[in-house]
Amino acid sequence: AQSVTQPDIHITVSEGASLELRCNYSYGATPYLFWYVQSPGQGLQLLLKYFSGDTLVQGIKGFEAEFKRSQSSFNLRKPSVHWSDAAEYFCAVGPNTDKLIFGTGTRLQVFP
Amino acid sequence: DAGITQSPRHKVTETGTPVTLRCHQTENHRYMYWYRQDPGHGLRLIHYSYGVKDTDKGEVSDGYSVSRSKTEDFLLTLESATSSQTSVYFCAIGMDASGGATGELFFGEGSRLTVL
Numbered sequence: 165a166q167s168v169t170q171p172d173i174h175i176t177v178s179e180g181a182s183l184e185l186r187c188n189y190s191y192g193a194t195p196y197l198f199w200y201v202q203s204p205g206q207g208l209q210l211l212l213k214y215f216s217g218d219t220l221v222q223g224i225k226g227f228e229a230e231f232k233r234s235q236s237s238f239n240l241r242k243p244s245v246h247w248s249d250a251a252e253y254f255c256a257v258g259p260n261t262d263k264l265i266f267g268t269g270t271r272l273q274v275f276p
Numbered sequence: 277d278a279g280i281t282q283s284p285r286h287k288v289t290e291t292g293t294p295v296t297l298r299c300h301q302t303e304n305h306r307y308m309y310w311y312r313q314d315p316g317h318g319l320r321l322i323h324y325s326y327g328v329k330d331t332d333k334g335e336v337s338d339g340y341s342v343s344r345s346k347t348e349d350f351l352l353t354l355e356s357a358t359s360s361q362t363s364v365y366f367c368a369i370g371m372d373a374s375g376g377a378t379g380e381l382f383f384g385e386g387s388r389l390t391v392l
Contacts, residue, residue: 170318196379207366207383208319215379254318258379263334266311268318 166191168257170267177245178275185240185270187255197238198256198264199229208254214238225249250274279303282367282384290392295354297387299367301347307370308350309381310334310342312363319366325350357391364388 167190177183189195196215200208212223219231229240238255252271256264279302289295299308306327311319311334321334323342331342339361343351354361365388368381 198379200381205385207368207385208381209383210380213379263309263321263324264379264381265321265335266319268316 166195166257166265168255168265168267170253170255170270172270173268174271174273176273176275179247180244183240183242183245183249183272185253185255185272187238187240187267188236189238189255189257190236191257194233196258196264197229197231198258199223199227199238199240200254200256200266201225202252202254202269204251211240211253245272245274247274247276280367280369280382280384282365282387284387285385286388288390288392289357291358292356295357295389295391297352297365297367297389299350299352299384301350301369303369304347305369306347306372308344309368309370310340310350310352311366311368312336312361313366313386314363322352322365354389357389359391362389362391 169188198213199211201211202208211227212221214221214231222228227242231238252269254269255267258264281300283298309324310322313319320336322340325331325344341353364386366386367384371378371380
């Protein structure tokens with residue numbers, strides 16, 4: 165069965181620092197991979213997705229993620245974090261695109 | 277704006293009572309989903325739908341039923357609410373292209389349900 169793990173429940177960074185949020189998945193074939201962000205009191209918004217091809221994908225708000233098959237990982241990165249990036253981030257995986265399994269989320273706190 | 281609304285946004289009810297949450301979309305999308313969000317569990321899929329009268333179970337479907345009699349409405353029903361169903365419920369619609377779903381979901385703002 166497919167699954168996705170986000171090992172970090174809570175991360176704190178200073179504004180302007182770089183960020184990497186970890187995501188590991190378990191699936192027999194190449195999965196469809198996604199990162200979503202949830203601001204307080206809101207629904208989730210898609211940041212980026214990977215289906216195939218170039219393993220480094222660019223998303224909105226300056227985020228990027230790299231698919232590493234050997235490590236079963238799809239980590240989210242941003243070179244310089246802004247205070248407005250404080251939110252909860254969810255990695256999601258699917259064997260296809262019509263039914264996603266979400267990780268438990270990583271809450272990002274940004275200090276000025 | 278994907279035109280998705282959930283109602284009610286907040287509800288408090290008692291154990292054993294029936295509850296129906298409504299998800300309404302204005303853009304005729306085929307794929308619709310109900311998730312619940314709980315601390316430490318992230319989002320878990322309850323039920324989903326690929327079209328009118330075409331629904332299926334997700335990973336946490338026990339105690340829930342759904343109906344989709346019109347493209348625009350996807351109803352989630354708790355036949356007899358329990359305290360374990362206290363949660364925030366999110367409806368989502370899936371974007372689709374000619375080849376099928378794209379994986380991009382648009383979420384409603386959530387319905388907070390408290391079962392006493």
